[in-house]
Amino acid sequence: MPDDSYATHEVLNQPGDLAGYNAYADDAALAGAAAALGAGDVGGRFADCGALVGSRRVQALASAANRHVPELRTHDRYGNRIDEVEFHPAWHELMGLIRGSEVHSLAWRERRRGAQFDRAVLSYLWNQGENGVCCPASMTFAGIAALRHDPALLARYQERILATGYDPRPLPPAAKPALVVAMAMTEKQGGSDLRQTQTVARPESAAAGPGADYRLTGHKWFFSVPIADLFLTLACTEKGVSCFLAEGWLADGNRNHLLLQRLKEKCGNRSNASAEVEFRGLRAVMLGEEGRGIATILEMAHLTRLECALSSAAIARQAAAQAVHHTAHRRAFQRVLADQPMMQGVLADLALESEALTWLALRVAAALDAGEAGDEAARALSRIGVPVAKYWACKRAPGVVAEALECHGGNGFIEDHPLARLHREAPLNGVWEGAGNVICLDVMRALGREPACRDAVLAELGAARGADPRLDAMAARLAEALARPALPEGEARRWVETMALALTASVLLRHAPTAVAEAYCRARLGGEGGLAYGTLPAGTDTGAIIARLAAQS
Ligand SMILES: Cc1cc2nc3c(=O)[nH]c(=O)nc-3n(C[C@H](O)[C@H](O)[C@H](O)COP(=O)(O)OP(=O)(O)OC[C@H]3O[C@@H](n4cnc5c(N)ncnc54)[C@H](O)[C@@H]3O)c2cc1C
Known part of the structure; x- marks a missing residue:
């Protein structure tokens, strides 16, 4: 037992963990x-x-x-x-x-x-x-989504x-009840520009083309989850870059002719392994049309891009919840931090941004859902909405996390605290599955190739017409811009941002409480908010906005 007469201090005024709450019911x-x-x-x-x-x-x-x-x-x-x-x-x-x-x-x-x-x-x-x-x-x-190109492989x-179990054993897929899937596309010379793929694929026999067996030789510079049982990858054939499906281990129990050269020492996402890998005759099956591999694998990437939007919204939400919790249980100058007027402004702004990202990501998820069920207008909204939401959520989340970290003072910057982990995690979504510029180019491509995408965006904004003059004005500007034959590439970020703001305002005005929707329209569309968090317009109902996640604290 320590001798109390030498006690240096009592631990006071430390808020403790945000734990034992319900991330759904309390939000x-x-x-x-x-x-x-x-x-x-x-x-x-x-x-x-x-x-x-x-x-x-x-x-x-x-x-x-x-x-x-x-x-x-x-x-x-x-x-x-x-x-x-x-x-x-x-x-x-x-x-x-x-x-x-x-x-x-x-x-x-x-x-x-x-x-x-x-x-x-x-x-x-x-x-x-x-x-x-x-x-x-x-x-x-x-x-x-990619496996749907080959019903036989899908059936296998x-x-x-889809099994709910998990089996980490390094065995061939045929010997396992539950399988994990990954994808390895990025090579050293180019991740965005996959047409630069160097890895080559040669057919194992005279039978070539979709469903045929190939041997792949080359490398991948980023391969997350290299212990996956199955993975999709890209390699060149005579007809161009094609998509392949490979098993991690062969029937004889050996690795499938792939060498893990190194694990990346990552800034975030550290629990997960990402490898540099070489294929030395990797056995793989061609998936989808030969020479159309990038299009095939992008069907998978469309869904993982939605995941990036959801993930960034969730990271922002978690960071905001941590900030609300910390400030509700920490006192400074004899007063609870969360009761200080300026802190209330910061918390409300963080809560507002994280709620807005949540509605946008889930609105796009709902469009994907309806699109999968055969609704063509919804499919078009999902086609353009996914990259718009991915771009915007990935841009906004790191700022939310940084401000939430600051609400914690020094504690937020220490590795013990979840905020430090979120801080390192937040920028990653902006890189993988396509970095910001590439995502904006994808939005431009969707607009150029599929007029239904433009119509879907305008219909979505039209659904909230009359609810807020700021959204009506923004929708009119967008309608005028999207009517042009093509938008200059240099303006892509600005228009994608405008679409994100307008789509968010539309869903908030139709479904969220007035305090939230109004604050968003005033601050983010109407120019009444500042550039830093904590600058919502005067008269904002900060208490109502913070209360939307305060049950967790
Ligand atoms: C932790 C982590 C895990 C990863 N896991 C995987 C994985 O499992 N599988 C996989 O295949 N990849 C993976 N990646 C790679 C990731 O997908 C790529 O890093 C990303 O696609 C960008 O490619 P790049 O690094 O080659 O950058 P580059 O392609 O060189 O791009 C650099 C910058 O240039 C911009 N840019 C590119 N083209 C244009 C243009 N035309 N106009 C304007 N700007 C442009 C990009 O937006 C980006 O900001 C992972 C990356 C990380 C960080």
Whole structure:
């Protein structure tokens, strides 16, 4: 026992963890969006997932998995090449939990209207828990979109891809009940410009083309989840860059002729492994049309881009919730921080931004859902809305996190705190699945090639016509711009930003409480807010906006 006579101090005024809350039920914005845009929490699935994500258990696992990062094992003790990755047990436990939540599978397993949307809500929730495991969950989910190009391959793997179990054993897919999917496209000379792919594919026999067996030789500079059971990749044939599906291990138990050269030492997403890899005769099957590999794999990327939007909205939400919690339990100058007028302005601004990103991402998820069900207008809205939401959420989330970190004072900058992890995580969504400029070029491409995309955006804005003069004015400017034959590439960011703001305002005005929608329109559309957070216009109902996530604190 320490001698109390030498006690240096009492620990006072430290808020403690935000833990033991329900990330769904205690978030009025999320529950409101789920009810308005989907069918709400049917069967209590969201609340179960929300309780798990908000639990001390997941937080402890997340902390451990990010502190004890994966290690590459190139050889066994006898010198045999094994190319495996060793993870902390927390990673495997988290993988089991996220698979159990069906983030990877719900949308395809429950073939009903609303299943895509519900899966998006689950993904949003898990992105507030631990982002590393969200990467394999997202790619496993999205891989189904590409596999649909080959019904035979889909039939071979689908059931085990969608299984709720998790099996980390390094075995060939045929020997496993549950499979994880990844994708490896990026090479050293170009990640955005995939036409520069150097990896070559040669047919194993005279039978070439879709469904045929090939051997691939080359490298990939970024390959996240290199322990995946299946992965999609790109390689050149005589007809151009084509898409291939490969198994991680062969039937004889050996690695599929791939060498893991190095694991990336990443700034964020540290629990997850990302490798540099060489293919030395990798066995793979051509997936989809020969020479159209980028288009095939981009169908997968469309879904992972939605994941980036959901993830960034979730990261912003978690950061804002942490800030509300901390300031509600911390005093300075004899007063609770959250009661200080300036802090209220900051918290309200963070809550507003995170709520707005949430509605935008989920609105796009609802469009994807309806599009999958055959609604063509919704499909067009999803086609353009996904990159718009991805671009915007990825741009906004890091700023929200930085400001939320500042609300914590020094504690927020220390690795023990989830804010430090969020701070390193937030910029990543802006890079992978296409960095900002590339995403804006994709929006321009959609507008140029598919007039239905422009119509879908304008219809979405028209649905809120008359609700706010600022949105009406912005919609008119957009209608005029989108009527031009083509927008200059140099203006792409400005127009994508305008679309994001207008689409967000439209969904907020139709479905969110007046305090939220009005503050958003005034501050973000009407120019009444400042550039830094904490500069909402005078008269904003900050209490009502903060209360939308204060139940968690
Ligand atoms: C942690 C992590 C994990 C990853 N995991 C994977 C993975 O599993 N599989 C995989 O395939 N890849 C993965 N990547 C790679 C990622 O997808 C690429 O880094 C990304 O697509 C950008 O490619 P690049 O790095 O080659 O950058 P570049 O293509 O060189 O782009 C650099 C910059 O130039 C901009 N730019 C490009 N073209 C234009 C243009 N025409 N006009 C204006 N600006 C332009 C881009 O927006 C970007 O800002 C991962 C990356 C990270 C950081």
